[in-house]
Amino acid sequence: MFLGVIADDFTGAGDIAVALAKGVGDAGGLATVQFLGIPTDNAPVGTEAGVVALKSRSISSEDAVSQSLQAAEWLLSQGAEQIIFKYCSTFDSTKQGNIGPVAEALAARLESTQVIFCPSFPANGRTVYQGNLFVKDVPLSESSMAYHPLTPMKDSDIRRVLAAQCKTAVGHVSYPHVLSGSENLTHAIEQCHAPFVVIDAITDDDLLTIARSQRGVRFVTGGSGIAPGLAHNFISDGRAQGQKPSVAGVTGPEIVLAGSCSSATLGQIKHHKAHHPAKLIDVDAVMAGTVSADDYVTFLLENTGKAPLLYSSADKAQLKRLQEQYGVEPVATRLDELFGEIASKAVSLGVRRIVVAGGETSGAVATALGHASLRVGPEIDPGVPVLSATDGSGVVLALKSGNFGTPDFFEKALHVMGETP
Numbered sequence: 001m002f003l004g005v006i007a008d009d010f011t012g013a014g015d016i017a018v019a020l021a022k023g024v025g026d027a028g029g030l031a032t033v034q035f036l037g038i039p040t041d042n043a044p045v046g047t048e049a050g051v052v053a054l055k056s057r058s059i060s061s062e063d064a065v066s067q068s069l070q071a072a073e074w075l076l077s078q079g080a081e082q083i084i085f086k087y088c089s090t091f092d093s094t095k096q097g098n099i100g101p102v103a104e105a106l107a108a109r110l111e112s113t114q115v116i117f118c119p120s121f122p123a124n125g126r127t128v129y130q131g132n133l134f135v136k137d138v139p140l141s142e143s144s145m146a147y148h149p150l151t152p153m154k155d156s157d158i159r160r161v162l163a164a165q166c167k168t169a170v171g172h173v174s175y176p177h178v179l180s181g182s183e184n185l186t187h188a189i190e191q192c193h194a195p196f197v198v199i200d201a202i203t204d205d206d207l208l209t210i211a212r213s214q215r216g217v218r219f220v221t222g223g224s225g226i227a228p229g230l231a232h233n234f235i236s237d238g239r240a241q242g243q244k245p246s247v248a249g250v251t252g253p254e255i256v257l258a259g260s261c262s263s264a265t266l267g268q269i270k271h272h273k274a275h276h277p278a279k280l281i282d283v284d285a286v287m288a289g290t291v292s293a294d295d296y297v298t299f300l301l302e303n304t305g306k307a308p309l310l311y312s313s314a315d316k317a318q319l320k321r322l323q324e325q326y327g328v329e330p331v332a333t334r335l336d337e338l339f340g341e342i343a344s345k346a347v348s349l350g351v352r353r354i355v356v357a358g359g360e361t362s363g364a365v366a367t368a369l370g371h372a373s374l375r376v377g378p379e380i381d382p383g384v385p386v387l388s389a390t391d392g393s394g395v396v397l398a399l400k401s402g403n404f405g406t407p408d409f410f411e412k413a414l415h416v417m418g419e420t421p
């Protein structure tokens with residue numbers, strides 16, 4: 001294993017896994033496997049990049065640090081030379097962290113005196129300029145991320161967001177240094193004299209420059225945007241051959257589950273509902289215990305073949321009412337459990353293709369399904385691959401970050417899952 005990734009949620013893990021597997025242009029990427037939780041066994045022979053998916057974004061900082069350190073130990077034991085801490089391209093975090101505390105702990109373990117922070121992901125409209133994160137043409141704090149159910153992002157200046165989460169000094173390397181090429185950039189990073197360095201990046205070319213500057217660096221942090229270049233470092237050095245991600249297609253019964261309340265998912269639900277059977281989860285009934293997973297599984301199984309959608313997703317006003325009435329954590333936890341239970345019942349009854357919208361929701365579903373690892377297949381939309389269980393169960397998953405994907409994503413995902421390379 002050349003590269004080891006610790007991802008703070010399951011959709012983010014798939015996002016970076018496909019970026020590493022694709023690499024740069026025709027040169028291809030690394031043989032990448034995504035692990036669900038901290039593995040107990042060795043990685044499959046031939047794994048060049050291993051991505052450990054944690055569900056550590058919204059848990060306590062202590063737990064996030066402890067799990068991330070354990071993941072790092074396993075990756076190091078598999079031979080990983082470079083460790084990446086992958087967080088969201090919108091820097092999703094709570095007031096306490098967990099980006100800052102986890103990065104501090106990993107930097108100490110890996111004896112890194114300087115660490116870059118690079119969430120930029122231009123393919124999905126996330127760029128960083130003057131230390132401020134933009135989502136398409138608006139600052140982060142004016143995007144829908146300001147209303148996220150668990151990690152509302154109210155400040156676009158990620159230098160300030162990071163500094164508030166940790167004791168380590170946070171510096172900044174500005175855009176002109178990135179434009180000046182990787183050698184000059186390396187020098188600018190050193191000159192910054194702060195242990196944590198936020199770097200501006202607007203285009204994919206900028207990310208390649210930044211990735212080149214990180215060749216041989218033991219610890220890097222970022223979104224998935226920087227990953228193709230980091231994979232490419234091993235290919236251009238002649239250490240890996242480069243390959244294209246592919247997995248065998250599956251055409252079995254299908255379901256779509258959405259727990260994300262992000263604006264892209266709300267648009268995808270609206271689009272999908274117009275032509276497919278869809279059911280909204282009655283959150284009040286769930287909280288009162290008057291509906292069960294079985295009720296919803298029945299709806300899904302009655303409609304397989306027609307791409308049935310089950311969703312809890314709510315708009316800003318509904319979300320506010322539900323969270324005020326039941327509490328943010330209790331309602332999210334109950335819905336995550338429900339989605340997990342529904343998915344595992346559906347698989348036991350023959351469902352083989354599952355599309356999930358939402359990072360936490362995907363984490364709950366994938367954990368409930370219990371696959372130890374997933375092979376990375378083709379990319380459906382930027383940052384969302386087909387993932388195929390390696391345990392012979394024939395299950396394929398598409399775990400979509402809330403704000404990723406075109407309006408027709410759900411149908412498209414089911415179609416790509418069925419394609420054989």
Ligand SMILES: Nc1ncnc2c1ncn2[C@@H]1O[C@H](COP(=O)(O)OP(=O)(O)O)[C@@H](O)[C@H]1O
Binds near residue numbers: 259319322332359400
């Ligand atoms: N109607 C709802 N009311 C309150 N919370 C909800 C509702 N629907 C979903 N949630 C919770 O909101 C969170 C959405 O987060 P997530 O799945 O990570 O989506 P995203 O990828 O958009 O961030 C989940 O924990 C989910 O259980």
Ligand SMILES: O=C(O)[C@@H](O)C(=O)COP(=O)(O)O
Binds near residue numbers: 009089358
């Ligand atoms: O980096 C990204 O934007 C994604 O990989 C990601 O982590 C998004 O998080 P969710 O929307 O919570 O899935």
